[in-house]
Amino acid sequence: MxxxxxxxxxxxxxxxxxxxxxxxxxxxxxxxxxxxxxxxxxxxxxxxxxxxxxxxxxxxxRPGIKRGPFSQEEENTIIQLHAMFGNRWAVIASQLPGRTDNEIKNYWNTHLKKRAICLAENLQENLLLCQYDNPSHIKDQLSNVTRHMIQWESARVEAELRLSTESSQLSSSPNKMADRYLQLWNSDIGKSFREIKPKDGDMYQSNEPEITSTAKFGSSSSVPIQAGNIKNSNSTNIIQQERDGYKPITDSNSSSLCDFSDFTSTVSDMLLDSPVGYDLDFFQENEDGFAISLDRSPDNPLLF
DNA sequence: AAGCCTTCCAACCGCCGGCCA
DNA sequence: CTGGCCGGCGGTTGGAAGGCT
Incomplete structure (x- = not known):
């Protein structure tokens, strides 16, 4: 036929x-x-x-097509929506008036993806180093891990907030929220957390490389999101961090995986339970690795 | 100046789902 | 229910443009 x-x-x-x-x-x-x-x-x-x-x-x-470079705001939106929906460029494009799915896809592949991969690889390298460096070094490496997780979570939370305020249907459906979390977890960004490769005696236990059931996200995804005082453009930190000196590494042939679900849920809980809303400025490193701080100086690596 | 390399993006390709007869 | 048509989508590619040596 x-x-x-x-x-x-x-x-x-x-x-x-x-x-x-x-x-x-x-x-x-x-x-x-x-x-x-x-x-x-x-x-x-x-x-x-x-x-x-x-x-x-x-x-x-077509009339209304926007040409030219992407604004910072558009970039943020792409990062957030990609974290939510993965490579569903048409969905992402629908949130960016005047931009086409093709353009967004190209922009992601040529600019944003590269940065995300660099960051993920750097994270992976940091964890490897943890196993060989002296104990005092571990806290620094953990800080990098923590930073990355906070950024990832903040991007997710902000994206969920945005979508929940735009769609009462979605926010009223825990299953759909869970599905979105699932998509996020299985996206490139989520993958960067799963594909950490510890060696023998690793600090974190490797369990599930890819989650395929929404049930796994029941608790996290059903957390009610409130519209309000989340700080804007948190996700740009991923890019900013890479720009500010994160160096890419090349070893990405990982076969063993490391589950970060405990870590991410911890950070997520901290974010979601925060009495000051979703403002992330209170996160800062201290001698224990990370802690709460009100430091808002530009040098604070956690400021976005 | 010339050749090579890399980056970027417009366009192509194949697949998929919705619609309709 | 089935099969064909159509539009839409996402992955991939080819070549232009720019950078580097």
């Missing part, structure tokens, strides 16, 4: 669109609407397949 291709390959032009083709497409759609994309090229007089026309229109020619 086989699927009928969207267009006859012969006689169909491929590659970059010319300004003339753009003009033809725009003029036609302005006059007639796009109708069925498959028949559009024939009616408009274009030697393109319908899919190509649709892509060109939705990603480039």
């Amino acid at each position: 086989g699927k009928i291709p969207c267009c006859d390959k012969s006689g169909v032009k491929k590659g970059a669109w010319t300004p003339e083709e753009d003009q033809i497409l725009v003029n036609y759609i302005k006059r007639h609407g796009h109708g069925t994309w498959r028949s559009l090229p024939k009616h408009a007089g274009l030697l393109r397949c319908g899919k190509s026309c649709r892509l060109r229109w939705t990603n480039y020619l």
Whole structure:
């Protein structure tokens, strides 16, 4: 049987669109609407397949498309939504007016993903070092781990807050919240927590590499999120931290995994139970690794 | 200046789900 | 219920542009 291709390959032009083709497409759609994309090229007089026309229109020619570099706010939104939804670019794009899924996907793959991977690898390296360094060094490494976790949790919490205020349906459904947490846990960012590779006698026990049941997140995801005083743009810290001197490492061939669920739930609890809302400034390192602080100086590595 | 390398992004490709006959 | 059509989505790629030696 086989699927009928969207267009006859012969006689169909491929590659970059010319300004003339753009003009033809725009003029036609302005006059007639796009109708069925498959028949559009024939009616408009274009030697393109319908899919190509649709892509060109939705990603480039459609009115309201925003060109140019992403703002910090847009970047934050992408990071948060990617933490929530993974590579569901269309969902992410729906929250960024004027941006297309293709553009966001490209931006993630060329800018944000790289940073996230660097950070995750650095985290992994830090934990490896913990096993060989002197005990006093461990606290520093743990601080890095803690920082990373706090950032991850803050991105998640803020994203959940945002979505919960936008969708009363979702916030009223623990299962859907759990599903979102599950997606988050199975995303690249969540993966960075799971794929820590301790050696023998590791500090953390490796259990579940990938969670596939929403039941695992029952308690965390059902925590009611209140709209209010969460500090904005927490997630940018992931990027900022990388910019501020986190160095990438190359060893990423991990096979054993380390479960951070205890850690993350602890940090999550601290965040969610905080009497001062979701402001993260109170986190700061001390001699025990991390503690609560009101230090708001720019040098505080936990400030976002 | 020239060649090579890397980065970035527009566009392509194949798959999937919804709709309809 | 089934099969075909269609649009949408996400992964991937090719080439242009810029940087480096």
